[in-house]
Ligand SMILES: Nc1ncnc2c1ncn2[C@@H]1O[C@H](COP(=O)(O)OP(=O)(O)OP(=O)(O)O)[C@@H](O)[C@H]1O
């Protein structure tokens with residue numbers, strides 16, 4: 009330990025990492041090699057509890073004890089016993105200003121790497137590729153048949169089959185590789201952030217940039233980005249359940265722990281990476297990043313637990329197995345008949361094996377995975393990040409969306425537009441932004457405005473040249489200007505604060521009264537809360553009067569009047585003393601009405617959702633009047649306000665059953681707290697609804713978890729909400745939900761489309777060979793040709809059907825029922841219709857050609873006929889309902905895949921090398937003409953089917969809406 013690897017300035021020998029370097033077997037030493045970065049800690053998030061997770065599923069008991077051991081040895085064990093000063097000293101950092109030397113930061117980064125967790129080095133590509141040759145029994149059989157061909161001196165066949173195997177395996181491998189890459193990309197969609205102080209300046213940075221010694225801050229709702237020794241903890245409680253399994257949040261302190269070898273759950277002055285702040289706020293020094301954290305030491309074990317498959321993938325696997333069993337049976341029978349007819353057993357074997365390879369849609373699960381993953385990436389571009397693949401399927405089934413009002417349906421940009429003080433009696437004052445009202449400033453107005461200023465947490469950001477924080481607070485500060493007032497907060501010392509939250513619905517701040525002997529309290533919040541703690545008001549003549557029932561009524565009426573334009577109404581009060589727990593005995597100052605306009609596209613989105621049978625519910629903390637007005641503005645159906653609007657206190661008074669009964673008429677929930685959301689989701693689910701619910705705060709998490717699709721806000725949401733959610737909206741915009749549902753539905757119909765394509769090809773190929781065998785005809789397709797058809801069917805053309813752009817018309821279809829099968833009657837009919845055309849067409853060509861004697865030309869014609877049929881079939885499979893002419897050339901991948909297949913087919917016929925492999929010969933232009941004409945019949949027939957379906961379904965908008 010001569011060299012201090014940690015401090016290149018090296019004044020101290022007391023190296024915090026020395027222990028790491030002394031132990032060769034230390035689990036963290038591997039971190040030094042960890043330079044590449046493919047995943048983030050996001051990979052390991054979904055697990056609820058590492059410890060319990062390991063003992064009840066994949067891990068053996070040995071695993072979990074090793075885990076516990078590793079966590080026990082983690083860096084926090086050492087620093088929980090040291091004081092704040094010692095820790096800061098060890099890390100060469102300052103507990104107020106953080107690290108100061110850029111050189112030092114760069115040095116530490118070079119040693120400890122990025123603060124993110126990556127999986128262990130993956131297998132070599134080439135090994136993976138080679139292993140796919142022997143992992144599939146069908147391929148093994150093909151190899152066997154090639155070997156037999158060689159052995160029997162059938163060199164041509166041997167080479168043919170060998171090249172076919174290579175092509176089949178390569179195509180499969182490339183597809184699988186792509187699927188893995190796109191799945192990996194999903195893990196990086198939600199970046200981790202951290203609030204970091206370096207050199208005295210605080211900013212928000214990517215959590216991956218943290219190095220040991222950094223000073224970081226976190227507040228309620230945040231996720232801890234590294235292992236941290238706390239230097240400050242204010243009401244700080246942290247939920248460590250995902251690491252320790254303990255569900256009760258732990259209260260944190262800064263004092264050193266005296267007990268030796270305290271277990272990880274008892275290290276109360278340490279905040280652990282990946283845990284969630286439930287309350288309060290704190291600051292601390294980073295003592296460990298990435299692999300040196302307790303979370304990092306168990307990361308590999310967590311990421312090795314295989315991700316569960318989505319219901320759709322499971323259904324596909326099952327379908328694949330059933331189809332395989334069926335094909336095997338058919339092929340077995342065909343083989344036996346063939347042998348009984350005295351065909352050469354090698355021929356029978358080869359054709360059977362190739363048929364098995366072709367008829368079994370082994371590419372199905374991969375195509376489903378790629379389609380889902382690509383769809384999720386597409387959604388991310390449209391600002392909706394889906395965190396779990398199964399949610400994509402659920403999206404198409406959602407029939408109720410519960411949305412917050414502020415910030416999701418509205419812009420969350422507030423401006424003060426009306427003011428009222430009791431001396432104005434029945435008049436109120438309208439404020440137009442940027443106009444000067446200084447001349448109209450009265451004493452009561454000044455008191456009202458200054459209350460709004462003192463009772464405020466908006467902060468001025470020099471960098472961005474504007475106020476930041478709660479939009480309600482910002483509006484109040486910005487309004488001061490219109491009256492020639494300025495932000496006076498710095499002139500007084502803050503003594504006490506009761507912060508705002510959506511359950512409390514008010515906030516109070518005490519400051520000294522100028523001469524530091526007396527304290528005054530400023531309060532603002534919902535009208536009923538403020539009136540509840542007010543005793544007096546200032547009348548027109550300046551006289552202080554007690555608040556009578558009559559004057560309360562006047563205030564409530566006025567608040568309603570202000571709210572009528574959809575304004576958020578805040579009441580203000582002031583008291584000439586401080587407060588302990590809640591303020592009381594205050595003087596009512598007046599009301600402020602704030603405008604928060606609806607987001608531009610919300611109206612359209614709601615209309616579109618309603619057309620598709622999705623019910624939209626607004627949930628807001630604002631008053632009924634405000635909510636009702638906004639609801640009307642954005643086109644929500646509130647015909648009967650008595651039934652359509654339900655307030656929080658009425659929810660409280662209802663039983664679950666009663667709520668579930670009443671909820672069918674409700675479109676607006678007003679004056680709710682986050683806790684009400686849970687009852688609302690439950691009541692809806694009791695009715696059998698599939699519910700999407702939005703949320704942003706810590707208290708929204710339970711409802712987000714319970715909802716079928718929990719949706720968190722990317723910009724204003726807390727980490728806790730994002731963690732609990734299935735989907736994150738990066739722009740917080742309601743309309744994005746519509747896009748996501750549209751994509752979800754689109755993905756589902758794309759999967760049905762390529763399934764239809766694969767099944768019709770497979771059914772046709774099987775039937776053709778079966779028919780030929782039964783009628784004792786020579787095989788219409790040889791092994792090589794069948795394998796080439798398999799590549800078209802399982803490869804790029806099928807995959808390209810999965811990325812067909814979403815047709816906005818899917819929104820007009822009602823939500824899919826959860827139990828709906830993917831293989832619906834309509835799909836099966838499509839499969840059978842197409843297969844029938846392919847079989848008859850190909851048989852026709854075959855029989856016509858072979859009427860003289862079997863030549864190479866005959867099989868070439870049959871083979872090309874089948875392939876062309878398949879291409880036309882792919883064309884019609886692009887959509888279940890829309891004509892090819894409506895779709896146009898919009899799917900680039902489809903154009904490329906089909907174009908490529910046709911070029912491939914041309915090569916197979918005209919290039920001498922391939923001619924010998926496929927046993928083909930050149931066709932004339934006339935042949936092509938005939939074949940194209942014939943093969944297009946499958947497409948024409950489908951166009952006719954689509955046309956008829958359109959005519960009979962009539963107006964698609966007529967689907968039932970709510971109730
Ligand atoms: N910063 C604040 N200070 C004091 N009171 C506030 C503040 N913000 C809102 N209020 C009061 O609390 C009420 C409800 O706010 P709440 O936060 O519950 O709603 P929200 O969650 O912002 O809105 P939504 O539920 O529509 O998204 C408002 O009508 C207002 O009277």
Ligand SMILES: [Ca+2]
Nearest residue numbers: 365366368370
């Ligand atoms: Ca196949």
